[in-house]
Every structure is written in structure tokens, then in C-alpha cells.
Amino acid sequence: MRRRLDQIDLRILQELQDDGRITNQALSERVGLSPRPCLERVRRLEKEGLIVRYQALVDVRKLQSCVFVLAQVALEKQGRDARHRFERRLRDTPEVIECFEVSGPFDYIAKLVCEDLDAYQDLTTGWIDDPELGVARVVTNVVLRPVRDFGRYPIFAGEGPASAG
Known part of the structure; x- marks a missing residue:
């Protein structure tokens, strides 16, 4: 119902x-x-x-020095097992604060918070060097400044699926 x-x-x-x-x-x-x-x-x-x-919601920039990075990740293979292995690694990586499977030339876009760019490079090099993950490439965008951080989801009256009940 x-x-x-x-x-x-x-x-x-x-x-x-x-x-x-x-x-x-x-x-x-x-x-x-x-x-x-x-x-x-x-x-x-x-x-x-x-x-x-x-x-x-913590303003991490007031707490510590860090760098925010958006990483676009392409896998060598798009099979279910490859995706599960990579997603498991992302879930176990505390620096990954958000990640989305996407359409287009990349398979994932991840938002990361790292101590510095060296730490980010070590992390993503580890992904690329791990043959079990099958990461083909990572394209990096360093966040210069936030224009709008996550606020809330818009709720559209009368739209969308019914809730479970």
C-alpha cells in the first residue's frame, strides 16, 4: 500500500x-x-x-586546512563486479564525502576532502595502481571556493512517487 x-x-x-x-x-x-x-x-x-x-553540518574549513576535489573516474570495464569493487572502496574511504554514478564519458564523479593535494594524489594513484579496481583514469578539478554548499533538497508539491505506507 x-x-x-x-x-x-x-x-x-x-x-x-x-x-x-x-x-x-x-x-x-x-x-x-x-x-x-x-x-x-x-x-x-x-x-x-x-x-x-x-x-x-560542520564547516570543515574552519576546523582544519584541507582541499576539496571533484574527481571524475572512468573504469576500464563497466561490469557489475567492477562497479561493486570500486564502490566498496569508495564507501571505505573517509575522504570520499559524496559519489555519484553518472552517464557520459566517466562512470563516477566523487567529491573528496583531503589534507592537501599530495594526499589526494596518493589516494587516487592508489586507485589507479590497484588492478582489482580497474580504474582507467581520474580527471581532477580542485575546488577553489564553494559558491553554494549543500542546503536542502527542494520539495515539489504534488510531484514524485508516493511514499511507502
């Missing part, structure tokens, strides 16, 4: 993306519900997997 999200559910998702630490009282006031039904909706959205987790 699947159900569509109503406008209140969508508003709850928007508000929680802006402030995951908002109190239930404040959230209920912002979305126009009393606290109990609001909390029940949040719990249902969590149970249905629409709210995946809550986390703090």
Missing part, C-alpha cells in the same frame, strides 16, 4: 531540512498542527524512510 504525502507532510520535511533540532512544539506551530499529531507524522516519516537521519 502506498500513500501520497499531503502538504503538511511536505512542510514538515522542509522545516526539518532547515533545522533538524527544531523542537516539536515549534515545528507544530510552523506547520499548523498541534504537537501530538505533528510528532506522530514525524515518526511516520522516519519509519517510512523519508527522513533518513539527523546530523550536524
